[in-house]
Structures are given as structure tokens and as C-alpha cells.
Amino acid sequence: MAATTTSEPGSFHVPVMVEQVVAGLNIRAGGRYLDATAGGGGHTDALLAHLDDRGRVVACDRDPEAIARLEERFRRDLRVTVYRVNFAGIGGDPIVGRFAPYDGVLFDFGVSSRQIDDPQRGFSFMHDGPLDMRMDRTQPLTAADVVNDYPEAELARVLREYGEQPRARRIAAEIVRARPLATTAGLAAVIERAAAGRERTKTLARVFQALRIEVNGELDAIDRALRAAYDLLAANGRLVALSYHSLEDRRVKRFLREMAGEEEDRWLALPTTGERAVRMRALPRSAVKPGAEEIERNPRARSARLRIGEKLAR
Ligand SMILES: C[S@@+](CC[C@H](N)C(=O)[O-])C[C@H]1O[C@@H](n2cnc3c(N)ncnc32)[C@H](O)[C@@H]1O
Structure with missing residues (x-):
């Protein structure tokens, strides 16, 4: 980045x-x-x-x-x-x-x-916007699809492998409980709840990184x-x-x-x-x-x- x-x-x-x-x-x-x-x-x-x-x-x-x-x-x-x-x-x-x-x-x-600074692209937890994260907006898969449609275990795998996120399972479970999620701010609030105050920014950055990597392959x-x-x-x-x-x-x-x-x-x-x-x-x-x-x-x-x-x- x-x-x-x-x-x-x-x-x-x-x-x-x-x-x-x-x-x-x-x-x-x-x-x-x-x-x-x-x-x-x-x-x-x-x-x-x-x-x-x-x-x-x-x-x-x-x-x-x-x-x-x-x-x-x-x-x-x-x-x-x-x-x-x-x-x-x-x-x-x-x-x-x-x-x-x-x-x-x-x-x-x-x-x-x-890309990061445009809220409409949905790459950043610092700005509220749609859960998009596509580098190429002509492709069908968006971050909203990953967040709302992936089975919980698959979501946890994405967070663990691409975010090197130690609390991947817990965060995936919280996300599944909060579905449907439509915005970066909504997702950030769920992640913060799951992280329970520990390493807030790092956790947010890693989850957003993981979703971005998955969406864009x-x-x-x-x-x-x-x-x-x-x-x-x-x-x-x-x-x-x-x-x-x-x-x-x-x-x-x-x-x-x-x-x-x-x-x-x-x-x-x-x-x-x-x-x-x-x-x-x-x-x-x-x-x-x-x-x-x-x-x-x-x-x-x-x-x-x-x-x-x-x-x-x-
Ligand atoms: C860090 S920026 C590059 C900035 C550029 N070097 C400059 O001086 O402005 C990364 C760029 O790579 C593009 N990109 C990322 N993955 C790509 C891919 N798989 N194929 C083509 N472009 C890609 C992104 O859309 C983004 O515009």
C-alpha cells in the first residue's frame, strides 16, 4: 500500500x-x-x-x-x-x-x-463506504460478497492466510452473526467488537488487507x-x-x-x-x-x- x-x-x-x-x-x-x-x-x-x-x-x-x-x-x-x-x-x-x-x-x-483514499472504493477502514475493494470494478466479486456469502470456515481461512490474523475464527464468527453488512464502517465496528480493544488498528488493517487480497486474487x-x-x-x-x-x-x-x-x-x-x-x-x-x-x-x-x-x- x-x-x-x-x-x-x-x-x-x-x-x-x-x-x-x-x-x-x-x-x-x-x-x-x-x-x-x-x-x-x-x-x-x-x-x-x-x-x-x-x-x-x-x-x-x-x-x-x-x-x-x-x-x-x-x-x-x-x-x-x-x-x-x-x-x-x-x-x-x-x-x-x-x-x-x-x-x-x-x-x-x-x-x-x-484507490485507498476514495471512500466509494471501500478499501479503507478510515472512511465509510460500500464494501467493495475491487481494483477492477468490472469484476463481479466484491468484499460484500466475501463478507456476507462465504461460509464461516472459509471466511476464517481468508482472514488467517491473507491477514495473518490470530483471532481469525473469532472475527469470522462475529461477522457471520452481524450479517448482512454493507459498509466499511459497519464491518469495522464488528471487527473492533471481536478484537475487544486489543491492537485495534493492526487488527482492522489486517482484516481489510485479507479481504482485499481475496477479492482481487x-x-x-x-x-x-x-x-x-x-x-x-x-x-x-x-x-x-x-x-x-x-x-x-x-x-x-x-x-x-x-x-x-x-x-x-x-x-x-x-x-x-x-x-x-x-x-x-x-x-x-x-x-x-x-x-x-x-x-x-x-x-x-x-x-x-x-x-x-x-x-x-x-
Ligand atoms: C501502488 S499502486 C502503483 C503506483 C504507481 N507505481 C505510480 O507511480 O503511481 C498499485 C497499482 O497496481 C494496480 N494493480 C494491482 N494489482 C494489479 C494486477 N493484478 N494487475 C494490474 N494492475 C494491478 C492497482 O490498480 C494500482 O493502480
């Missing part, structure tokens, strides 16, 4: 760790880059500043509102192709594939400030997208991923370890005998965090973790 500052009212989203992202992508002036989560276009803009006329950025998002904003922002820049796609499907997508191989692929996971999408990004990259191309919670970061970390041949490979179904292939190297090995000055300026950057992988020539 990232980034806007109170000092910039009306801004769509303040991009996180821009310098580190640009450095991580090791930009070539005439290179091709895929911004798979372009949001308000802040990172796209930073990439463009390092490209000459031969460079290209394919700026994608699954949210039609973000796409409208991106089209408006970059309509005069012939180097940019704005494209609505769920990054789960970039492997084999004809538009994304047309510009492959890429010199860099960027993922900035989670939701934008515009976020973790499966990340697994599929990382794998596809590898195929879309040129040799020596860079994968840069910004995560905002441990469930996201763990997936990127595990993917890079697998591609570095350090862990068993779940994606490529390689023969189990013989040496593990080394396809990428992590640069550096551990995640990079934002500096204190950035966190001061933009508190939503505080949980960001950046990982960089380089595809090795075969």
Missing part, C-alpha cells in the same frame, strides 16, 4: 523509492520497459526521464480509473503505450508481447493512494506475473518489485531464490535430478528499504521493500 502525502492534496499517488527503482532497472536510453502497475504514472514518468526517442514504456494497470488517468497524462508521449490488463495475464498477452523482450519489468504491488496474480515477467525479459534484463507486506515480499523473495537455483523450483517443473538451473541473480540478495527521509515525507512508503533480479544470459 503506498503513497500520497498530506502536503500534496489531490495527488493521485506519490511513487515510492523512485531513485532505487530507476537504479534497479539499470535503464538504457533506448530500452523497452514494462510498468505492470502504472497507477498514477509516477514511476512511468521517472522511467521516461531516462529514455530517449527510441525508448518505450508499456504502462499497464487493471483499474479502468487508473488507465483513464494514464491515458490523459501520457497522451502526447509517443514512447508510452497505456494498456489495461491484470498482470496475472501478461504471459501470452498479445499487446504486452508485442514489445518483448523487455529490458526491465516493474511491479509496484498493492493499491494506490487514489492478489497473491496468485503475483506468482503468475513473476513467472511471466521472466519470460518477457531480455537477457540481462531487470525485474524490480516493490512489496508492501510480508505476503507479497515473501513471494518475490522465494521466486528470486528459485530462479537463482537456491530453492526447489515450483514453476518450471524441471527434472528433479541434476543441477538446478541458475536463471536470475538477486541484486542485492536482501530487500532494500526506503530511507528515513522518504518515510518522513511519505509515511505510506514505510512498509516498502524493493527486490531486484537480473535475468542471466543462457
Whole structure:
């Protein structure tokens, strides 16, 4: 979840760790880059500043509102192709594939400030609004469906797995008792009752995170997208991923370890005998965090973790 500052009212989203992202992508002036989560276009803009006329950025998002904003922002820049796609499907997508191989692929996971701060999107327990939470409002499943229709055990599983919520069963039981729920404020009141005053904000944040991940199928999408990004990259191309919670970061970390041949490979179904292939190297090995000055300026950057992988020539 990232980034806007109170000092910039009306801004769509303040991009996180821009310098580190640009450095991580090791930009070539005439290179091709895929911004798979372009949001308000802040990172796209930073990439463009390092490209000459031969460079290209394919700026994608699954949210039609973000796409409208991106089209408006970059309509005069012939180097940019704005494209609505769920990054789960970039492997084999004809538009994304047309510009492959890429010199860099960027993922900035989670939701934008515009999405979080709009009460009508239903992402935040800080604002009252409908229980929606869809990044793409053309999809049918909403948070209201999960909250009101999932069996109690299934709801508890979502809260435990995606919210790492120790009181998942108790909260699920309270939610089921309070059905039907229509608003974020109504849900927040139930969660607060179930949490009985313990770690109020943390509990609310985790339950809302869990529902958001479920509604948008976020973790499966990340697994599929990382794998596809590898195929879309040129040799020596860079994968840069910004995560905002441990469930996201763990997936990127595990993917890079697998591609570095350090862990068993779940994606490529390689023969189990013989040496593990080394396809990428992590640069550096551990995640990079934002500096204190950035966190001061933009508190939503505080949980960001950046990982960089380089595809090795075969
Ligand atoms: C943190 S924001 C990105 C902000 C952007 N880097 C910027 O500078 O403004 C994350 C964006 O990713 C989009 N997103 C999340 N999951 C996605 C998916 N599976 N496919 C495509 N876009 C996705 C969200 O709609 C949101 O706009």
C-alpha cells in the first residue's frame, strides 16, 4: 500500500523509492520497459526521464480509473503505450508481447493512494463506504460478497492466510452473526467488537488487507506475473518489485531464490535430478528499504521493500 502525502492534496499517488527503482532497472536510453502497475504514472514518468526517442514504456494497470488517468497524462508521449490488463495475464498477452523482450519489468504491488483514499472504493477502514475493494470494478466479486456469502470456515481461512490474523475464527464468527453488512464502517465496528480493544488498528488493517487480497486474487496474480515477467525479459534484463507486506515480499523473495537455483523450483517443473538451473541473480540478495527521509515525507512508503533480479544470459 503506498503513497500520497498530506502536503500534496489531490495527488493521485506519490511513487515510492523512485531513485532505487530507476537504479534497479539499470535503464538504457533506448530500452523497452514494462510498468505492470502504472497507477498514477509516477514511476512511468521517472522511467521516461531516462529514455530517449527510441525508448518505450508499456504502462499497464487493471483499474479502468487508473488507465483513464494514464491515458490523459501520457497522451502526447509517443514512447508510452497505456494498456489495461491484470498482470496475472501478461504471459501470452498479445499487446504486452508485442514489445518483448523487455529490458526491465516493474511491479509496484498493492493499491494506490487514489484507490485507498476514495471512500466509494471501500478499501479503507478510515472512511465509510460500500464494501467493495475491487481494483477492477468490472469484476463481479466484491468484499460484500466475501463478507456476507462465504461460509464461516472459509471466511476464517481468508482472514488467517491473507491477514495473518490470530483471532481469525473469532472475527469470522462475529461477522457471520452481524450479517448482512454493507459498509466499511459497519464491518469495522464488528471487527473492533471481536478484537475487544486489543491492537485495534493492526487488527482492522489486517482484516481489510485479507479481504482485499481475496477479492482481487492478489497473491496468485503475483506468482503468475513473476513467472511471466521472466519470460518477457531480455537477457540481462531487470525485474524490480516493490512489496508492501510480508505476503507479497515473501513471494518475490522465494521466486528470486528459485530462479537463482537456491530453492526447489515450483514453476518450471524441471527434472528433479541434476543441477538446478541458475536463471536470475538477486541484486542485492536482501530487500532494500526506503530511507528515513522518504518515510518522513511519505509515511505510506514505510512498509516498502524493493527486490531486484537480473535475468542471466543462457
Ligand atoms: C501502488 S499502486 C502503483 C503506483 C504507481 N507505481 C505510480 O507511480 O503511481 C498499485 C497499482 O497496481 C494496480 N494493480 C494491482 N494489482 C494489479 C494486477 N493484478 N494487475 C494490474 N494492475 C494491478 C492497482 O490498480 C494500482 O493502480
